[in-house]
Amino acid sequence: MSISQLFIIAAVAFLVGQMQKGRSLALLGVSTFLIYWLQPVQQNVTLTFWLPTATLAVTVLTWLLTSTPEVRSWKQNLPAALVLLAVVICLDLNRYFQFEGIFSTATPRPQWIVAFFVVLLTLVFFMARLREIPPLLFAVAAISLIVIFILIKVPAALSLLVSGVFVLRGKEPAGSISLAWLGFSYVTFRLLHTILDRKAGRLSAVPLSDYVNYVIFFPAFTAGPIDRLERFTRDLNHPLPLDRAGWLEAGTPFFLGLFKKFVIADTLAWIALNDKFAQQINSSAWMWLLLYSYSFRIYFDFSGYTDIAIGLGRLLGIRLPKNFASPYLKPNLTQFWNSWHMTLTQWFRSYFFNPLTRAMRSGEQSLSPFLMILVAQISTMVLIGLWHGGTVGFVLWGLWHGVGLFLQNRWSDYMKDRVPAWGSTFTGQRVLRAAGIFLTFNFVSLGWLFFSLSTPAKVWSVIAILFGVS
Amino acid sequence: MNSEFSPLRVLIKALSLFVIINILYALVTPHVSTVSAYNVIFPGRTRLPFGISGDPYTVTVDDVDAMFASHAISMGKASKEFRVALIGDSSVWGENLGPYEVISEQWNKLNMRCGDKTVKVYNLGYPHPSVIKDLVIMDKAAEYNPDLIIWFVTLNTLISQRVNPFLVANQERMVRVLDAYDVSFKQGRKLANKEPDFFEKTLIGQRSNLARQIKLQVLGVIWTATGADKNISSQEGLPNQKIDDDPRYHGMQPPDNLTDTLLFSALTAGQDIVKPVPVLIVNEPIFIANEASGTVRYNVPYPRWAYDQYREAIQGQAQNAQWNYLDMWNAVPSEYFADAGLHLSATGERILIEQINPAFQLIGCN
Numbered sequence: 001m002s003i004s005q006l007f008i009i010a011a012v013a014f015l016v017g018q019m020q021k022g023r024s025l026a027l028l029g030v031s032t033f034l035i036y037w038l039q040p041v042q043q044n045v046t047l048t049f050w051l052p053t054a055t056l057a058v059t060v061l062t063w064l065l066t067s068t069p070e071v072r073s074w075k076q077n078l079p080a081a082l083v084l085l086a087v088v089i090c091l092d093l094n095r096y097f098q099f100e101g102i103f104s105t106a107t108p109r110p111q112w113i114v115a116f117f118v119v120l121l122t123l124v125f126f127m128a129r130l131r132e133i134p135p136l137l138f139a140v141a142a143i144s145l146i147v148i149f150i151l152i153k154v155p156a157a158l159s160l161l162v163s164g165v166f167v168l169r170g171k172e173p174a175g176s177i178s179l180a181w182l183g184f185s186y187v188t189f190r191l192l193h194t195i196l197d198r199k200a201g202r203l204s205a206v207p208l209s210d211y212v213n214y215v216i217f218f219p220a221f222t223a224g225p226i227d228r229l230e231r232f233t234r235d236l237n238h239p240l241p242l243d244r245a246g247w248l249e250a251g252t253p254f255f256l257g258l259f260k261k262f263v264i265a266d267t268l269a270w271i272a273l274n275d276k277f278a279q280q281i282n283s284s285a286w287m288w289l290l291l292y293s294y295s296f297r298i299y300f301d302f303s304g305y306t307d308i309a310i311g312l313g314r315l316l317g318i319r320l321p322k323n324f325a326s327p328y329l330k331p332n333l334t335q336f337w338n339s340w341h342m343t344l345t346q347w348f349r350s351y352f353f354n355p356l357t358r359a360m361r362s363g364e365q366s367l368s369p370f371l372m373i374l375v376a377q378i379s380t381m382v383l384i385g386l387w388h389g390g391t392v393g394f395v396l397w398g399l400w401h402g403v404g405l406f407l408q409n410r411w412s413d414y415m416k417d418r419v420p421a422w423g424s425t426f427t428g429q430r431v432l433r434a435a436g437i438f439l440t441f442n443f444v445s446l447g448w449l450f451f452s453l454s455t456p457a458k459v460w461s462v463i464a465i466l467f468g469v470s
Numbered sequence: 471m472n473s474e475f476s477p478l479r480v481l482i483k484a485l486s487l488f489v490i491i492n493i494l495y496a497l498v499t500p501h502v503s504t505v506s507a508y509n510v511i512f513p514g515r516t517r518l519p520f521g522i523s524g525d526p527y528t529v530t531v532d533d534v535d536a537m538f539a540s541h542a543i544s545m546g547k548a549s550k551e552f553r554v555a556l557i558g559d560s561s562v563w564g565e566n567l568g569p570y571e572v573i574s575e576q577w578n579k580l581n582m583r584c585g586d587k588t589v590k591v592y593n594l595g596y597p598h599p600s601v602i603k604d605l606v607i608m609d610k611a612a613e614y615n616p617d618l619i620i621w622f623v624t625l626n627t628l629i630s631q632r633v634n635p636f637l638v639a640n641q642e643r644m645v646r647v648l649d650a651y652d653v654s655f656k657q658g659r660k661l662a663n664k665e666p667d668f669f670e671k672t673l674i675g676q677r678s679n680l681a682r683q684i685k686l687q688v689l690g691v692i693w694t695a696t697g698a699d700k701n702i703s704s705q706e707g708l709p710n711q712k713i714d715d716d717p718r719y720h721g722m723q724p725p726d727n728l729t730d731t732l733l734f735s736a737l738t739a740g741q742d743i744v745k746p747v748p749v750l751i752v753n754e755p756i757f758i759a760n761e762a763s764g765t766v767r768y769n770v771p772y773p774r775w776a777y778d779q780y781r782e783a784i785q786g787q788a789q790n791a792q793w794n795y796l797d798m799w800n801a802v803p804s805e806y807f808a809d810a811g812l813h814l815s816a817t818g819e820r821i822l823i824e825q826i827n828p829a830f831q832l833i834g835c836n
Binding site (some may be wrong): 247248251267270271274277281283286287289290293 | 475692701
C-alpha cells in the first residue's frame, strides 16, 4: 500500500468510526470494497475479481458452519448480505463503468456472477437449514482451507493441479502458475480459529456482519495481526470512544508505523542482503552489515504495517492486539518468539503446539519430556516456516528456530542452578542480558538468510563468508 | 495520559511546523548536493551515477554537483598526478560494462606516465548524447584541475539538441555557459526564462531530488561492499548484424543536408571553457554492419548518408579551426561491440585506448 492509499483509508476509518448508526454495515461495505481495491492484478485478469469474491464466499460459508440457528435468521442478516452483494455487483459492473483507478475493468461477465451466486446461495440455503452441524463437516472445512492454503503457498502444487485439470480436458498442460491472493494467509487462520473453537464448543456464534467484519477487517487484512473473534466483536459492538486518549492511541502507532515502514524499512531495503548482492561480496564485515540491514528491514517493515493497522483499528474504535514487543532486545529465543509476530505464535501455540504436546503426553507410549519438547518445537516452527511459503528455505528456517528453541530450552535448564556468583550481581546480570541479546539477535539474523536468499546453497556460501571460512 | 493533550492542537502545531520548515527551506535553498559520503566514508565512484528505475546499485541524480560529489574525481588531485577527464555519452560511461571495465579504468591499469607524473583517467561520460550536456559537465570538470580533456563525440552528440532532465536540473549552469560562449540552443534559453516557482523550491517541491540524493548516499554501502555500480544484464554473443534499410535520420533523408543542424559552435565553446587545458576531440567508433546486412545504414542509429556527411563536416571543421581531432569511427572491428550501435565491449575499449594513446602522448604529455 502506498502512503496516499493509507491516508485515504485512515480518513475512511475515521468517518466510519464516527457513525452512530449503521457503523457495522458501513465497515462491512468498506472492508469488502477494500479487499478488491487492494488486490494486485493477476496473470489471469478476471482472477483479480474472483479471488476476493472467493474470500467472501469462503467466509460466508464458514460463518454458516460456525453459527447457530439463532443467529442465522434472515431478518438479522439480510442487511449484511445485501451490503456484500451490492459491493460485489457494483465492482463487477465496473466493466461498464470503466473506473480504472478504482478497480480492474476486466471483470467477469454478469452472467458468471449470477451463476456463481446461484451455486453459493444453494449451498447457503442447505447449510442454513442444518440445526446441528455434523462434526465431520468441521473437519472437511478445516482440511479444505488447509488444502487451498497449500495450493497458494506452493506454486508447484497449484501448477500440478491446474495442469492435471488441463490434461483431463485434453488440453496442453499449463506452465508455471502462482496466485497472489491478497490476505488469504490471515483469512485462513482467522477462519480456522473459529472452526476449531466452534467445534470445541469454545466459541459463541455471531451474526454475519460481525463475522465477516472480523475476517476481512480492512486495517488487519493484509498484514495482521490475527485477532480473536470474541475480543474483536466486543470492540465492534462497543467501540472505544475517539476521545483525546483515543486520538493518541490511534495517531501514535499510525504515524510511527508510517515512519517505520516508509522511512526506515524502505531505506534499509536498498542495502538489505539479497541474491545479487550476496554473489558479489567477499568481505565478512560487509556481509554482516547487509545481513543486519535485512534483519532490521524485515522488522521495521512488518512491525510498521502492524502499527498502522493498530492505529487504523483504533480510529474505528477497535483495539487490535499487539504483534511486536521489541523482539530484537530479547535475551533469548523463547522471549524473542513471545514478542515477534505474537498473534501468529499464539495461534500456533493454541491450535498446534498445545494440542500436540497434550496428545503426546496422553498417548499410550508416552515420549520422554526431552523428546516431546524437541518434536513439538521443531514441528511448530517448521509449520510457521511453511506458513510463509512452501519452499525448502522456509522449512530450513523453521528447523533453524525449532532446534534453536530446543537448545536454548535445554541450556536454560542446565544453567538454572549453575549461574556463577558474579552472574547474580547487578553488573553480572546486565552483562549476561547483553550477551543474551547479542546472541539471540545474531541467531535470528542468521535465520533470515533462509528468507533473503533463494537457495540453501547460497545460504551456505554466505555463512562461509560471514565466518571467514570461504 | 497527559490530560492536556488536544488532537486539534497537535494537528495545528504539526501543520504550522511543516509550513514553516518548507518556507525556510525555500528561502535558504541549502546547497545539499555538494554534501556527500563518497570520498569520505565510501570510495568515490569510477563513473557518474546513472541508472534506470529499479537498478539496485545506483540511482540517477541529475544535479551535476551531486554527481561529481560522488565521483572519485572529487577526492583531490595528488601533486604527481596527470589528470585526464573523459567526456562523452553512454559509450564513454560504459553501457553494458562493469565499473572496472570502463575505458577510464582500463586506461588506468596501463599505469601510464607523463614525464614525472602518473596518468590518472577519470570517466565523466554520461548517457545522454548531447553536446550541451557535455558543455555543462566540462564546465564542472574545469573546477577539478584537469591536465587534458578527451572529448568523445558522434553524430548524435551534435545533431539537434533537446532538453533532457539533466539540462533542466542544471539549467543555471547551462544558461551561463550558453551565454558566455555564445552557443545557439533555443530550447535551452527558453528554460532560462522559466524561473522555478516558490513551491518548487520548498522541501515538498524538492522531495524527489532530495530522495534520490539520499538514496545515492545510502547506496554507497552497496558500491563499497560489491564494487558494482550498475545492474548489468548478461549479454552474450556478438551484436546482431541485421540492420534495416530505412534511410531516415531525425526526419531527414537523402538528398537533405544535415551539416547545418550540427552544433559545431558547442565544440569550440567546450575548448574555450577549459582553456588553457588541451582538448582532444575523438570521433567515437561506431558499429559497422557488414555489407551483406544492407547498404543503407551502418548500424541501428546511423544511415550511411547522414553519418558520411557528418564525418566530412567535422573533419573540415577540425582542420579549419586546428582542433586536436582524431577520427576513430572505424577503429574497432564490429565483433568488439556490445550492441549494434555505439557501445563497445571491454576488449573494444582496450583496442580504442591503444589507438588513441599515440595522440594522447603527443598532445597531453608535450
